[in-house]
Amino acid sequence: MPMVPLPVADISALIFDLDGTLLDTMTANRKALAATFAHYGVQSADLPRVPEGTGFADWCRVLIQRGLLPADVSMPSLQAICDQEVHSAYQEVTEIAVVANRARWAHGRFRTAVATGSNRSIVDILLGRTGLRNLFDVVVTRDDVARGKPAPDLFLRAAALLAVPPGRCVVFEDTEIGLAAARSAGMTPVDIRGYRDTGPAAR
Numbered sequence: 001m002p003m004v005p006l007p008v009a010d011i012s013a014l015i016f017d018l019d020g021t022l023l024d025t026m027t028a029n030r031k032a033l034a035a036t037f038a039h040y041g042v043q044s045a046d047l048p049r050v051p052e053g054t055g056f057a058d059w060c061r062v063l064i065q066r067g068l069l070p071a072d073v074s075m076p077s078l079q080a081i082c083d084q085e086v087h088s089a090y091q092e093v094t095e096i097a098v099v100a101n102r103a104r105w106a107h108g109r110f111r112t113a114v115a116t117g118s119n120r121s122i123v124d125i126l127l128g129r130t131g132l133r134n135l136f137d138v139v140v141t142r143d144d145v146a147r148g149k150p151a152p153d154l155f156l157r158a159a160a161l162l163a164v165p166p167g168r169c170v171v172f173e174d175t176e177i178g179l180a181a182a183r184s185a186g187m188t189p190v191d192i193r194g195y196r197d198t199g200p201a202a203r
Helices: 026-038 056-065 075-092 097-106 120-130 153-162 176-184
Strands: 013-016 111-115 138-140 169-173 188-191
Touching: 013 097, 013 153, 026 075, 056 075, 075 120, 111 153, 138 153, 153 169, 153 176, 169 176, 176 188
Parallel strands: 013 111, 013 169, 111 138, 169 188
Antiparallel strands: none
C-alpha cells in the first residue's frame, strides 16, 4: 500500500498530528462535542464552526470568551464530560492507513512522536483503542504546552523530548494551522490531505 512520501533525506524524526492525520475522528469529534455542549443546554448547531486543527480546550475557551458557553463553566468539568462522551463516540474511529502505515514503517528507523491539540485523556483512549501507541517514542498533547496550534509549542516540545533539532524533523499534518505551526517550528511540513483523500489507500 502506498505511503505518504518523505520530502527530505536529512531527517532524524517524524512527528504526526493525530486527528485527521493518523486517525479519522471527524464524525466522532462532532458527536462528542454536540453531546458535551448539550449538557449545558447549548446546541452545537448554534455555535460557529470549529476551525480545523483547533484543540478542544482552546475552542471551549473561545466560546466562553464570546459568551456562547456559560461563563461559570470550568475547563475541568467540560473536559470530564467530553471524556465520558468520547468513550461511546470513539468506538467508530479508524486509522488513516496511508499515514498510519508510514508510522509503522518509521518505527525503529527514526525517532517518532505524536503532537496533537487534543487532551491527554482523549489521546490515551484513541491510541490505546487503535493499537498505535507503541509506534511512538513520545506523545505530546495540549496539556503539555502553554499554547496550541498555530503556535509551534507542540512540535518544539516533541523535538525536545526526542532530542532532535527541529530542522531535522518532518511533520505530518492535515490542517492549515497545523502546517503553519510546523513551519513556525522550523520543521518540514507534509500536507497529508492529498494522500488521505485520493488513491488506493483512501478507500
